[in-house]
Amino acid sequence: MNVHFIAIGGAAMHNLAIALHNKGYQVTGSDDTIFNPSKSRLETKGLLPESFGWFPEKISSSLDAIVLGMHAKADNPELLKAQELGLKIYSYPEFLYEQSKNKTRVVIGGSHGKTTITSMILHVMHYHDRDVDYMVGAQLEGFDVMVKLTEDNDFIVLEGDEYLSSPIDRRPKFHLYKPNIALLSGIAWDHINVFPTYDNYVEQFKIFVDSIVNGGSITYNAEDAEVARVVEASENTIRKLPYNTPEYTVEHGETLLETPEGPLPIEIFGKHNLNNLAGAKWICQHMGIDEDDFYEAIATFKGASKRLEKIAESKTSVAYKDFAHSPSKVSATTQAVKAQYEDKTLIACLELHTYSSLNAEFLKEYKGALDAADVAVVFYSPDAVEIKKLDAVSHEQIAHAFERNDLIIYTNPEEFKTFLFSQDFNNKALLLMSSGNYGGLDFDAVKGLLR
Incomplete structure (x- = not known):
């Protein structure tokens, strides 16, 4: 498949470009400026554009798909050329869905905690040598890339961002993934440039819950009153599974998680992170990891980059x-x-x-x-x-x-x-x-x- 990225230098976009390159696709891209670490990572893979700028001549009918990043504008010369030629234009989340529509999609949503929870799940899977596809919004220890796509893996774990999909697609990203298994960690008003009222913002999470496929499940933070209201009011035919912060203590600067086997020292700390851990545990159990194996793995989780x-x-x-x-x-x-x-x-x-x-x-x-x-x-x-x-x-x-x-x-x-x-x-x-x-x-x- 021959795919061209308009605005390839973004944190999400360059990781998707690398993932497709690793999968064997022919990948090209453009951007008006690219900073590190995106620049050096693209260069290592031979994907860095020769010149910065927009070049409509790069767009031809030989391309199978265009992936359009948020950094581009609606009047981008390459986008206009692609539209003129009638090429298939995907937003970042649309393309991820196309890559995963035959997999079990696990989507982690919420105003806060979604990167950490996604990272916890991936850490546990990696610890136990369970290979899954994924997209996460932070660099993780032991992972070379932030996006991984294969033909064979059964599961894909996606961090579900509520921000817009592309300059020409104003839908929130997490509306497009159609989860089989979903998690909702919290709702706290954000992105007011896009969602000018609190009610408008909350509405996006209602749509997310209703987008879960029939027979799927939503694991949700029962301690967040707005989350509980949104999930419990949904008439979608899905299983609704609440979670709460587990018992823990702090002794001499060390957090001890209460488990059936006794107190377990863990690297992360803070009530919000213990709450995130509870959500991650349930999702991992949906994915076939038993409780004891989860605790063994999570004890070594040090956190996602820039998250505490x-x-x-x-x-x-x-x-x-x-x-x-x-x-x-x-x-x-x-x-x-x-x-x-x-x-x-x-x-x-x-x-x-x-x-x-x-x-x-x-x-x-x-x-x-x-x-x-x-x-x-x-x-x-x-x-x-x-x-x-x-x-x-x-x-x-x-x-x-x-x-x-x-x-x-x-x-x-x-x-x-x-x-x-x-x-x-x-x-x-x-x-x-x-x-x-x-x-x-x-x-x-x-x-x-x-x-």
């Missing part, structure tokens, strides 16, 4: 970075680190980086999100606000939104860096939460602070 990832540790201090940016994620992550290291002073630094987090109207959703921190810091770049064409956000608006009088706020990257590097990290826990990099923060240099 330990970046440094000394005799008295520890530092984590996390992708957390939405209010619910920030709150859960901050609480988790404080509970794990309750005898240490927690310095929690949050960068407001996404469209939603920089929106003045949405800011109020962050009320109390940093309450668990002993020292709470918020960084945002006025340039990012301007680039996203949003109204300016003031210090006062942020301070009012978080409802914390001692909140420290920075808008200058150098001033934030000076603050960070001037701290005494003796008996401290540092938590850096962002989907960005604080205006150019060197995380390797941060590691040196905890010697």
Whole structure:
């Protein structure tokens, strides 16, 4: 099969391109710019475009399919040429469905936790040498790629993102997978540039539950009231299987999971991650892994990249970075680190980086999100606000939104860096939460602070 990628450099797109190349497909692609790690990974496979830009001459009737990435625009010259020729144009999730329509599709959805749960499932499968196809949104230890597609594997595990499918397909990605086995971890309003009201956002999850094939199942977090409402109200003919956070204790900075065989030390921590673990366990059991085998494997799971990832540790201090940016994620992550290291002073630094987090109207959703921190810091770049064409956000608006009088706020990257590097990290826990990099923060240099 001859497939061309328009906007091949995206995190998801380049992984799908590599997966198809590994499967033996003829793969080409274009993009106006490509950054690492996508650039070097495409180059290694011989898939990096010779020149950056859009080249309609690359589009011909010899192509079997076009895969269109979100980075492209609706007036993209290559897309227009493909439409003119009447070629089959797929969004990323559409193409994944085409590749998996004869498999058992396991789809993990939710506003938060879906990457971690998907990663847990894949870790357990890998530990027990169960080969499955997959798509996950983070790099995993022991896995070379974030997308794997084969002809032979029975199962495919898909992280079900609620964001849009492509510039010409405004449906959320997870509406297109038609799961046989699904999980819903949580619902907390996000992506307000696409879903302007809370009700509109929740509606997408109702559609997801109703998209599960007849006779399929939904495993759902019963502790999330909105999730429970959505699942239990669905009239889809599916099995509905609730899960709850398992019993656990924290002793001397170590989390012990209660199991039928007694307390089990595990690498991950935080109530939200133990809740994720419960969901992953049920899905693995649906896929043929018994409970004892699940516990044996999950004890060695260290987490997905940038999801509560330990970046440094000394005799008295520890530092984590996390992708957390939405209010619910920030709150859960901050609480988790404080509970794990309750005898240490927690310095929690949050960068407001996404469209939603920089929106003045949405800011109020962050009320109390940093309450668990002993020292709470918020960084945002006025340039990012301007680039996203949003109204300016003031210090006062942020301070009012978080409802914390001692909140420290920075808008200058150098001033934030000076603050960070001037701290005494003796008996401290540092938590850096962002989907960005604080205006150019060197995380390797941060590691040196905890010697």
